[in-house]
Amino acid sequence: MASNEPGVSGGGSVDGHLSRRGFFGQAAAVSAGVALVPPAAAVAAAQPVEAAANAGLVDVAFKVNGEPKKLSIDPRVTLLDALRERLGLTGTKKGCDRGQCGACTVHVENRRVLPCLTLAVSLQDKAVTTIEGIADGETLHPVQQAFIDHDGFQCGFCTSGQIMSAVAVVREGAARTDDQIREAMSGNLCRCGAYPNILDAIKQVQAGDR
Amino acid sequence: MRAFDYAAPSSVDEALRLTKPGSAFLAGGTTLVDLMKLDVLTPDHVIDVNRLPLNGIRLSDGHLRIGALERMSAVAAHPTVMVHFPVISRALLLSASGQLRNMASIGGNLLQRTRCDYFRDVTAPCNKRQPGSGCPAQTGVNRTHAILGSSSSCAATHASDVAVAFVALEAMVVVRGRGGDRIVPLEDFYLLPGNTPQVENQLGPDELIVEVRVPVSPLARQSTYLKIRDRQSYEFALTSVAVALSLRRGVVLDARIAAGGVGTKPWRLRAVEDALKGNPAMEKTFSDAAESAVDGARPLAQNAFKVTLLKRTIVRALIDVAGVR
Ligand SMILES: Cc1cc2nc3c(=O)[nH]c(=O)nc-3n(C[C@H](O)[C@H](O)[C@H](O)COP(=O)(O)OP(=O)(O)OC[C@H]3O[C@@H](n4cnc5c(N)ncnc54)[C@H](O)[C@@H]3O)c2cc1C
Ligand code: SF4
Ligand code: FES
Ligand code: FES
Numbered sequence: 331m332a333s334n335e336p337g338v339s340g341g342g343s344v345d346g347h348l349s350r351r352g353f354f355g356q357a358a359a360v361s362a363g364v365a366l367v368p369p370a371a372a373v374a375a376a377q378p379v380e381a382a383a384n385a386g387l388v389d390v391a392f393k394v395n396g397e398p399k400k401l402s403i404d405p406r407v408t409l410l411d412a413l414r415e416r417l418g419l420t421g422t423k424k425g426c427d428r429g430q431c432g433a434c435t436v437h438v439e440n441r442r443v444l445p446c447l448t449l450a451v452s453l454q455d456k457a458v459t460t461i462e463g464i465a466d467g468e469t470l471h472p473v474q475q476a477f478i479d480h481d482g483f484q485c486g487f488c489t490s491g492q493i494m495s496a497v498a499v500v501r502e503g504a505a506r507t508d509d510q511i512r513e514a515m516s517g518n519l520c521r522c523g524a525y526p527n528i529l530d531a532i533k534q535v536q537a538g539d540r
Numbered sequence: 541m542r543a544f545d546y547a548a549p550s551s552v553d554e555a556l557r558l559t560k561p562g563s564a565f566l567a568g569g570t571t572l573v574d575l576m577k578l579d580v581l582t583p584d585h586v587i588d589v590n591r592l593p594l595n596g597i598r599l600s601d602g603h604l605r606i607g608a609l610e611r612m613s614a615v616a617a618h619p620t621v622m623v624h625f626p627v628i629s630r631a632l633l634l635s636a637s638g639q640l641r642n643m644a645s646i647g648g649n650l651l652q653r654t655r656c657d658y659f660r661d662v663t664a665p666c667n668k669r670q671p672g673s674g675c676p677a678q679t680g681v682n683r684t685h686a687i688l689g690s691s692s693s694c695a696a697t698h699a700s701d702v703a704v705a706f707v708a709l710e711a712m713v714v715v716r717g718r719g720g721d722r723i724v725p726l727e728d729f730y731l732l733p734g735n736t737p738q739v740e741n742q743l744g745p746d747e748l749i750v751e752v753r754v755p756v757s758p759l760a761r762q763s764t765y766l767k768i769r770d771r772q773s774y775e776f777a778l779t780s781v782a783v784a785l786s787l788r789r790g791v792v793l794d795a796r797i798a799a800g801g802v803g804t805k806p807w808r809l810r811a812v813e814d815a816l817k818g819n820p821a822m823e824k825t826f827s828d829a830a831e832s833a834v835d836g837a838r839p840l841a842q843n844a845f846k847v848t849l850l851k852r853t854i855v856r857a858l859i860d861v862a863g864v865r
Contacts, residue, residue: 406541442638444570447569447574448643452548499638516772516773518637
């Protein structure tokens with residue numbers, strides 16, 4: 331059992347107390363009825379209950395931003411909920427939770443994907459990169475800097491997804507014209523309509539690339 | 541989401557052995573997880589197939605062979621596909637988004653479920669989701685629904701783009717069950733709704749799609765996919781057309797055409813193909829031929845525009861691929 335791993339205790343409690351976010355995380359991650367106990371105990375208590383209910387917790391180990399994480403989770407938990415509610419990485423945003431908006435975009439094995447449609451249990455041995463993992467220490471990733479330089483956001487809700495998508499688009503290298511960049515970024519919706527500035531930000535990074 | 545147990549086998553035999561009533565295979569999850577969250581699909585057992593050795597994109601024995609687990613993005617960008625089968629690459633690149641194409645597999649794409657809103661809403665009746673409960677789309681919201689192949693039981697479109705390209709190119713799916721492999725033409729793999737819209741294809745619950753095979757042909761090299769939609773990107777088709785042409789001295793020698801967004805399955809348009817053959821490659825030929833595309837169409841209150849739109853989509857796609865005006 332991985333209950334002493336940072337991955338399990340990290341998301342649920344703050345200094346041993348249950349945070350609001352941690353509470354909902356546990357409620358989502360573990361079946362209702364065993365949610366009001368600290369994470370490690372919840373995992374232990376959940377085991378026989380869940381086994382009887384034909385849906386035991388599953389152990390999964392993967393890397394997030396280079397750090398190994400181990401979780402014991404209900405197979406229903408998406409990578410998005412695991413990141414936000416179990417691992418405390420709330421930079422990744424939940425927009426639609428249906429694969430339709432791109433706000434949650436992260437990288438798995440260096441490819442941009444949607445964690446709201448990814449079951450966390452399916453990530454055994456995989457490497458996940460989130461918005462928290464792209465800066466180099468205190469130095470922002472060039473795409474982060476370019477979003478600031480060009481005001482690539484207003485409310486900011488879509489921004490971490492936009493940046494993760496843009497990092498991949500620059501790396502993929504296939505989109506060069508404005509229309510190609512717009513097409514490549516079309517899986518990331520922005521309710522504030524920051525699209526022209528996002529386009530400028532991406533072009534700045536590409537110009538620096540060449 | 542309902543509770544389920546999870547297994548991740550590493551061989552096809554093991555995956556097939558794990559199937560039982562209430563089991564579902566998980567590939568990219570972009571259909572399955574979405575519909576599980578909506579309680580439209582409620583498997584008790586999820587069998588993750590991503591560790592199965594069903595990869596590879598290669599030419600052999602006169603066929604392009606695509607492993608069922610190849611991702612949409614990988615197939616679209618593959619040099620062989622781009623050069624020999626541009627219609628496949630284009631249909632994929634006009635599908636979904638960059639993120640979804642990195643996740644979604646070719647096998648899963650062919651088995652994606654309809655986007656009919658009633659199907660996705662468990663509080664609504666729907667014959668496909670709950671046989672015998674009725675089809676509210678017949679008299680309700682049906683702007684995006686099918687005009688071809690529909691019945692009074694169901695008018696939902698099949699939403700895959702690449703399946704339209706595959707049907708035009710006479711692709712086959714290789715299906716593996718405990719008893720071995722079957723090879724089924726994709727066009728026949730899909731079934732019309734009739735009175736049983738819940739049965740969408742020939743796949744048994746204990747069978748896997750392992751491969752898609754597309755015959756190599758001179759036609760496929762001169763091919764394209766045109767998709768018309770409400771917004772320019774990241775949207776399903778209102779109408780779409782896959783065309784492949786072979787021309788000699790300005791005359792159509794042979795043609796393959798299929799349509800999407802209009803049928804309850806990817807819709808091969810043989811009558812249009814026949815009307816093109818032997819005639820000069822020009823707009824008049826194309827528009828005359830396109831007339832027969834909508835024979836037997838059964839438009840509903842809000843989607844009659846697709847009758848005209850389909851014909852125009854065919855003409856424009858033919859003009860594009862023939863390089864004429
Ligand atoms: C927002 C959004 C927009 C989209 N836009 C488009 C679009 O424009 N065009 C388009 O074509 N598609 C579009 N899609 C659909 C998307 O392409 C499909 O969801 C995807 O291709 C399914 O593949 P998957 O690997 O994720 O399948 P999964 O979700 O893993 O599986 C789908 C189904 O197939 C079964 N299955 C999977 N693989 C196999 C196999 N090898 N053998 C047997 N059964 C199997 C599963 O059990 C499940 O029932 C869109 C989806 C979303 C969410
Ligand atoms: S069209 Fe088909 S999927 Fe839609 S409500 Fe009718 S039966 Fe259900
Ligand atoms: S939250 Fe994942 S795509 Fe909208
Ligand atoms: S900045 Fe507000 S949604 Fe994009």
